[in-house]
Amino acid sequence: MIYPIVVYGDPVLRKRAVDIKKGTDVSQVIADMYETMYAASGIGLAAPQIGKSIRLFVVDGSSLEEEPELLKFKQVFINPTLLDEFDEPWDFEEGCLSIPGIRQKVRRAEKVKVKYFDADWKEHIEEFEGMKARIIQHEHDHLEGKLFIDYLTPLKKRMLKGKLADISKGVVDIDYQILAPKK
Numbered sequence: 001m002i003y004p005i006v007v008y009g010d011p012v013l014r015k016r017a018v019d020i021k022k023g024t025d026v027s028q029v030i031a032d033m034y035e036t037m038y039a040a041s042g043i044g045l046a047a048p049q050i051g052k053s054i055r056l057f058v059v060d061g062s063s064l065e066e067e068p069e070l071l072k073f074k075q076v077f078i079n080p081t082l083l084d085e086f087d088e089p090w091d092f093e094e095g096c097l098s099i100p101g102i103r104q105k106v107r108r109a110e111k112v113k114v115k116y117f118d119a120d121w122k123e124h125i126e127e128f129e130g131m132k133a134r135i136i137q138h139e140h141d142h143l144e145g146k147l148f149i150d151y152l153t154p155l156k157k158r159m160l161k162g163k164l165a166d167i168s169k170g171v172v173d174i175d176y177q178i179l180a181p182k183k
Contacts, residue, residue: 001035002032002177003032003036004178004179005036005040005050005097005178005179006048006181007098007100007172008098008164008167008168009164009167009180009181009182010179010181012052012053013048015048015053015145016143017046017052017056017142017144019055020056020078020079022079026054026078029047029056030076033050033058034058036050037058037060037097039176041175041176042097043063043070044058044135044139045097045139046139046140047142049097055079055143056077056078057076057080057140058077059074059077060074061074061132064131069132070132077114077136078117079116080115080116080140080143081115081116082112082136082137083114085109085133085137086110086113087110087129088110089107089108090108090110091105092105092108093106094106094134098147099148099149099164099167100174101163101167101172101173102160102163102167104148104149104152104160106152108138109137111128112136112137113125113126113127114126114127114128167180
């Protein structure tokens with residue numbers, strides 16, 4: 001099932017998501033999240049972006065052919081915890097399905113160490129670097145109620161105020177279904 005993407009202004013995007021009870025069957029939610037993410041041409045999707053305030057996100061970087069290390073980067077992260085962020089931070093232009101039409105440079109750590117459960121509830125502690133680390137940090141932020149625009153300077157945020165207001169009203173030109181809070 002393809003869910004509408006919840007966009008900027010919806011309170012679910014600003015809440016810290018709750019842990020999922022270990023062993024809970026989330027297979028259908030995971031399948032739906034992948035289907036929703038692909039329909040919106042995304043590479044990552046967190047549960048709050050489909051209106052579910054639970055600690056779950058999915059990633060699939062295989063569509064980024066210019067990033068060979070992402071071709072087989074398809075994973076599920078349940079109840080993830082960022083244990084460490086390290087190495088030299090770097091800037092890269094990010095976008096977000098919940099903030100369509102806006103892309104800005106964000107500084108993030110080069111590497112992360114993450115503890116998480118996979119779709120079979122097997123626990124992992126793993127390090128990721130480069131674009132994988134960036135995608136994980138972006139999606140993990142959603143579980144903490146944080147958006148990539150929170151990293152911008154006050155001036156850049158003021159410059160985007162009108163666009164963000166339009167997004168919250170559903171005034172966007174995109175090819176995927178959204179759920180706007182002020183529509």
